Amino acid sequence: MFTGRAWRVVRFGEPEDAAELQEMTWVGPSAGQVLIRVRTAGAGFPDLMMTGGRFPLLGAPPFGLGEEAAGEVVAVAPGSRFSVGDQVTGITGFLQGWGGYAEYAYVRENSAIRIPDGMTDEQAGGFPIGFRTAYAGLVERAPVQSGQTLLILGAAGSSGATALQLGKALGATVIAVAGSREKTEFCLGLGADHVVNRRTDDLTARVAEITGGRGVDVIYDPVGGDTAATAVRSLARNGRIAMIGLASGTPVALDPMDMLVRNYSAVGVLAIPNDDPEAEALVWSHLADLATKAAITTPVGRVYDFEEVPRMIAEQSAPGPGKSVVRVAS
Ligand SMILES: NC(=O)c1ccc[n+]([C@@H]2O[C@H](COP(=O)([O-])OP(=O)(O)OC[C@H]3O[C@@H](n4cnc5c(N)ncnc54)[C@H](OP(=O)(O)O)[C@@H]3O)[C@@H](O)[C@H]2O)c1
Structure with a gap:
């Protein structure tokens, strides 16, 4: 069991009012997920839709925020293709209420890769969704x-x-x-x-x-x-x-x-995984390959501290160029 802080939507509204930093407990991941200690998490306009109650795939609060995160694997389910200690980036379990603006996050195994050599933490945290x-x-x-x-x-x-x-x-x-x-x-x-x-x-x-x-x-x-x-x-x-x-x-x-x-x-277009896990794994390996060759690189924009998440979300209404990223831990 792991404990830490997580930004969660507790009511719909302006980000500063809607999001609260709460103490949470993460149990071992279920099949198809890994649990990571988060270093960085990618942000975007959907965060604003989520705090405002305008995101079509989520129900009522409370739920965690942050669609994607990167960090170190701390727990795996039996049969996982990842191991404790792997450095990964992937799409979080945000649709189940567990997001990436948190000290720990569940990451969907079939929407995750080992962080390619040369990719920085900020690039890794903002890679998967875009x-x-x-x-x-x-x-x-x-x-x-x-x-x-x-x-x-x-x-x-x-x-x-x-x-x-x-x-x-x-x-x-x-x-x-x-x-x-x-x-x-x-x-x-x-x-x-x-x-x-x-x-x-x-x-x-x-x-x-x-x-x-x-x-x-x-x-x-x-x-x-x-x-x-x-x-x-x-x-x-x-x-x-x-x-x-x-x-x-x-x-x-x-x-x-x-x-x-x-x-x-x-x-x-909705970026959901293919029904066939092998087909989905191929997509991610193609993306990882392109990243390794530096044919694609996360266009990191502004980097925010963990404590700044509500302000960061508010600023997604008129962001500067590039992908906003949250630094959760070093
Ligand atoms: N389908 C999916 O799977 C999926 C995945 C991720 C995101 N999305 C959706 O994609 C949308 C954008 O998300 P994002 O994270 O890319 O947002 P973003 O980083 O804020 O980028 C959106 C861009 O839209 C431009 N823009 C904003 N208002 C505009 C207007 N009135 N007219 C013209 N351009 C305008 C802004 O650029 P300029 O001011 O420079 O023009 C801004 O850079 C959201 O609705 C999000 O939910 C969908």
């Missing part, structure tokens, strides 16, 4: 082929900046859309071929200029709202939009008649 989501979007649900053009909305954010890198690793030409000069520079630093500042540029005109009027093959959309609706106008024939999320507050509104006439499709 890259598993990007993989779900760009490989499984709306596959982008080498040589195709990929438009990424919210490209400096947690989801967008990982998709940008995976898109480049898959051989796509990437157009990154972000909301400030600082963020477009950040996207160029991550390898974007073209950038569009959504606040100062005409998105439709810029995409037409970049693609010679053809449009883009795939849109990766963690943003929704008006920006996504505008982007859809730039989809090429047989194009597709991967619907990831709604950082703008509303999902993209689609017109079925427009989809029919212009021959494009829309797919929903």
Whole structure:
């Protein structure tokens, strides 16, 4: 049995009011999980949805916060492929109420990897969700082929900046859309071929200029709202939009008649594990491989202390570039 502190949602509301640091006890993990002593945990817009009661997959409080975490394995279930002492990063048991903003966390075995050589703690804590989501979007649900053009909305954010890198690793030409000069520079630093500042540029005109009027093959959309609706106008024939999320507050509104006439499709994307554990293990080994080769790297943004979690969550409404990460322990 392990005891320690964990940030938990005790009521829905503003993060400072909703989240409380509580003393908790972790028993040995059940089959399919490992228990880790957490060093770092990755953050994102979903934290704000969870504290506000707007996250579709969670019920009423209390529940733990933090979708992903990295650290040292302290307990395993019988038959585990991990051992005590392994350094791992993975998706936590947050859907069962046990999150990663905690001194200990349950991590789903089939959504975890040993931390590749050269990956820092901050990169490890922020690796799983963004890259598993990007993989779900760009490989499984709306596959982008080498040589195709990929438009990424919210490209400096947690989801967008990982998709940008995976898109480049898959051989796509990437157009990154972000909301400030600082963020477009950040996207160029991550390898974007073209950038569009959504606040100062005409998105439709810029995409037409970049693609010679053809449009883009795939849109990766963690943003929704008006920006996504505008982007859809730039989809090429047989194009597709991967619907990831709604950082703008509303999902993209689609017109079925427009989809029919212009021959494009829309797919929903949720980064949940494959039913087949072997297929899921292959996904993670592919991601670990790309990380080892430095073809993808967690785009670490601001690093927060453990005590700052409520403020960190509040700041996810207007985050700076990159992935926010919480340092739980050294
Ligand atoms: N489907 C899945 O499995 C999955 C997994 C992870 C996350 N998500 C979802 O993805 C969404 C984004 O999460 P995240 O962690 O990537 O958020 P994030 O790091 O905050 O990034 C979102 C980006 O959206 C942009 N944005 C915000 N409001 C906007 C607006 N009104 N118009 C245009 N752009 C706007 C911001 O960039 P600029 O200001 O630079 O434009 C921001 O960088 C959330 O809804 C989350 O739940 C889904």
